[in-house]
Amino acid sequence: MQNIGEVIRFLNTAGVFYVASVDENGKPHVRPFSFVMEWKGRLTFITNNQKEVYKQLDANPYADICAFADNKWIRISGKVKLFQSVEANKISLEIEPSLKNLYGNENNPILAHFSFEEGEAAFWSFESMNVPFKVIPLN
DSSP: OTTHHHHHHHHHHHSOEEEEEEOTTSOEEEEEEOOEEEETTEEEEEEETTSHHHHHHHHSOEEEEEEEETTEEEEEEEEEEEEOOHHHHHHHHHHOTTHHHHHOSTTOTTEEEEEEEEEEEEEEETTTTTSOSEEEEOO
C-alpha cells in the first residue's frame, strides 16, 4: 500500500494514538492505543475481544484515529475489518514484546486485529491549518 510506512512511522513517533468508535446509541468513545503495524498492506491495530472497543467496531466498523507529534497531527478515518490470525498475533508479539505481558503467546484467543480496508490518512500542521498537507488513501 502506498506510503503506509509513513503513516506507521508517524503513529510510532507519536507513541500514543487515539481510536474513536461509537456505541450502539451512536455515542462516541475514544481511547488510547500504542501498537500499530502493517499486515498484508493494511494499517492494522490490535485489541482484546473482551473490550468495548472490539464490540463497537465489530458492530459498526467505522473508526477514526488521531495522533500528534512534532507540531503535526494525523487524522485517519475509514472502515475497519476484524480478523483473527495466529500468524498476525505472532508478528505483533515480535514487533512489540511487551504485548506478551498482556496476552502471553500468539495462541491467545482474545487477541483480535482490525485493519483499515478503506479510508484515508490526512496529515495536518499549524501551517496548513484547514487543509491537510498530505493525504494517503488506505484502500
